[in-house]
Structures are given as C-alpha cells and as structure tokens.
Ligand SMILES: [Zn+2]
C-alpha cells in the first residue's frame with residue numbers, strides 16, 4: 001500500500017510532503033524519495049533537486065524546538081491535520097489553497113506567512129548543535145546548515161527511515177544516551193551512503 005510522509009509543524013501550522021513510499025516491511029530508506037520528480041512536484045522531495053533541498057533546509061532551520069512531527073498517512077495526528085485546512089494549515093507546494101506557499105517561493109525565502117501562529121522566539125540554527133532525533137531509536141543526526149552533499153543524503157535517509165516514529169527537531173542535542181551520527185560511529189559519510197549499520 002502506498003503511503004506518504006509529511007513533516008508538519010503543529011505550532012506554525014505548516015506542513016511539507018516529503019515523500020511517498022510503499023508500505024512494506026524492512027528498511028524503506030532506499031525506496032522513499034527514490035523517484036526524481038519535477039521541481040514543482042513535492043509529493044516526493046529529491047535529494048538531487050536543489051529547490052527541494054533548499055525548501056527542506058528552510059523548514060529545518062525555522063522550526064527548531066517547535067512541535068514538529070514526521071507523520072505518515074495513517075498517523076492519528078494526520079487525520080486532525082487534514083481536517084484543519086480551514087483553520088490555517090498551509091502545505092508547502094500543495095497549490096490547493098490560496099495561502100499554500102509555492103515551493104519555489106518557499107525555497108528562495110520570498111514567501112512569508114501572513115499570520116504567525118507560534119509566538120515562541122525562534123531558536124537560532126547552530127550547525128552541529130541543532131539535530132533531528134528519533135527518541136524511539138535513540139538516534140541523533142546533528143545538522144550542518146551549510147548543507148554539504150553527505151549532509152543532504154543523511155537528512156533524507158533519516159526522514160525516510162523514521163516516518164511514524166517519535167521524531168523531534170531540536171536546537172540543542174538531546175539529553176541521555178543517543179547514537180549520534182558523526183560523533184564516533186557511524187561517521188556522517190557511513191550514515192549518508194547507507195553502509196552503517198553493516199548487515
Ligand atoms: Zn514551527
């Protein structure tokens with residue numbers, strides 16, 4: 001069965017479809033995001049498409065420490081998100097409602113929300129401190145906002161493999177024991193190219 005993944009900030013009521021995947025067993029990192037699409041089609045973001053990558057990094061840098069979740073189509077929260085379109089949930093690149101940010105405008109920074117929902121001060125993105133973390137798998141991926149190619153592949157792998165999980169977008173590293181990409185094992189390149197963990 002096909003399923004889709006969405007990165008959604010519940011505080012800012014802003015969502016982004018990040019990929020489609022087939023709902024099968026086993027690791028799906030290779031399948032999700034596998035299909036290159038036209039730049040304006042964000043049903044599936046592609047790591048090879050600079051516009052997609054820029055849009056994703058804008059999202060990551062602007063919603064640190066917000067109530068961000070990585071939802072699948074069957075997530076209970078997704079139901080409530082879907083029914084909230086009339087209460088201001090905007091979807092990047094959806095092109096369905098007037099205030100959906102066009103992907104290109106979002107990626108290049110020209111789109112700004114007409115109404116700011118979250119009144120929380122923004123956490124400044126600091127490379128190496130901000131991270132994506134899965135609390136279920138105890139895995140943390142420190143983010144490098146200069147977005148070198150290995151970093152982009154690592155972010156896409158992380159998003160692909162932790163849909164439905166307890167994922168957080170943090171401004172500072174999580175407390176407690178986490179496997180941290182790039183700290184000891186795995187290195188960023190091992191994580192990015194999929195050679196970790198060895199099977
Ligand atoms: Zn937010």
Ligand SMILES: [Zn+2]
Nearest residue numbers: 134137162165
């Ligand atoms: Zn996970």
